[in-house]
Amino acid sequence: MRLQWVIAVLVLVVPLVTAAAPDEVLETWDPVQNTSEPYWINTAEFAVSSYNKHEKKNLVFESVVKGKTRYEVTGLYIVLVIKVKDGSLPSANYDVGIRDKYAGPADPLHLIYFRKRPLKFYLDNVQ
Numbered sequence: 001m002r003l004q005w006v007i008a009v010l011v012l013v014v015p016l017v018t019a020a021a022p023d024e025v026l027e028t029w030d031p032v033q034n035t036s037e038p039y040w041i042n043t044a045e046f047a048v049s050s051y052n053k054h055e056k057k058n059l060v061f062e063s064v065v066k067g068k069t070r071y072e073v074t075g076l077y078i079v080l081v082i083k084v085k086d087g088s089l090p091s092a093n094y095d096v097g098i099r100d101k102y103a104g105p106a107d108p109l110h111l112i113y114f115r116k117r118p119l120k121f122y123l124d125n126v127q
């Protein structure tokens with residue numbers, strides 16, 4: 001009787017565990033290899049100007065620190081850490097998320113989020 005329970009649990013649980021695996025494949029991120037390439041610079045500049053426009057700020061883009069991308073049905077999801085200057089404050093890193101919808105030259109990029117990165121020592125392990 002007890003063995004039957006063990007088998008029943010395995011039959012129910014094992015497919016759930018293995019079924020989760022394909023999703024992880026979709027979660028794969030590709031690192032940005034060369035942060036100086038025009039595509040990343042343009043994307044970062046788009047994020048800053050978009051943020052400035054919506055928030056009536058005057059941040060100045062400085063450089064792309066690092067980044068990663070993921071293919072999604074709706075387009076390429078781009079996550080960048082960028083260095084930004086805010087007036088006379090010291091340069092600070094910002095986390096930005098952008099989607100490139102492959103919509104052609106008309107309106108391909110969409111800003112998803114833009115936020116100042118908390119102090120580094122909290123986030124050494126965060127990509």
Ligand SMILES: *[C@@H]1O[C@H](CO)[C@@H](O)[C@H](O)[C@H]1NC(C)=O
Nearest residue numbers: 033034035036037038039041
């Ligand atoms: C990175 O990209 C820049 C701009 O396209 C280029 O000048 C530079 O040679 C590249 N660096 C590497 C290591 O490929």
